[in-house]
Amino acid sequence: MAQIKIKGNANYLAGLFADIKRKNDADGEASLLNSVIDIAAIEGKVNNMIDYQEKANDANRLKEELNEQKAKMAKEIINDIKQIRDLLKAHFPNDTKKLGAWGFTIDEVSKKKVEETV
Structure with missing residues (x-):
């Protein structure tokens, strides 16, 4: 016996229902x-589904x-914070640990590895 599959995506369902309604009419x-x-009840559900799909598409575009915009702003903030870091490093050239008081994470392990590989 042949199988009749029904896909779950909105466009397919709307199209299939349109064909069913056309034949019924x-x-x-x-x-x-x-x-x-x-x-008529199914037609209302299909119309709601299409509205939800359009709203979801709009929401995805907005997202x-x-x-x-968030990524652009993050790049600007990174540049601002790099300026702050560089200013503090210039002020504390021999004691970068003091940057920790300003919220920076001091990674001495990476520094040692760089020095060892040079």
């Missing part, structure tokens, strides 16, 4: 679905735009 009173299925 064409058959009119003789349609097999009339006495059992409330086509992408906001993430781009």
Whole structure:
């Protein structure tokens, strides 16, 4: 026996329902679905699903735009903080541990590895 698969994505479901409704409307009173299925109720659900899909697409576009703005702002902040770090390093050239009081993490392990490989 052949299988009839139904995909779960919104566009497919909306298209399939449109085909079902078209056939139901064409058959009119003789349609097999009339006495059992409330086509109007399903049509309302399909319309809601399409609205949700459009809102989700809009939200995804907004999310992408906001993430781009966030990344741009992060780059600017990184540059600002690098200036602060460099100023503090210039002020404490022999004692970079003092930058820890300003919130910076001092990584002496990486520094030693660099010195050893040189």
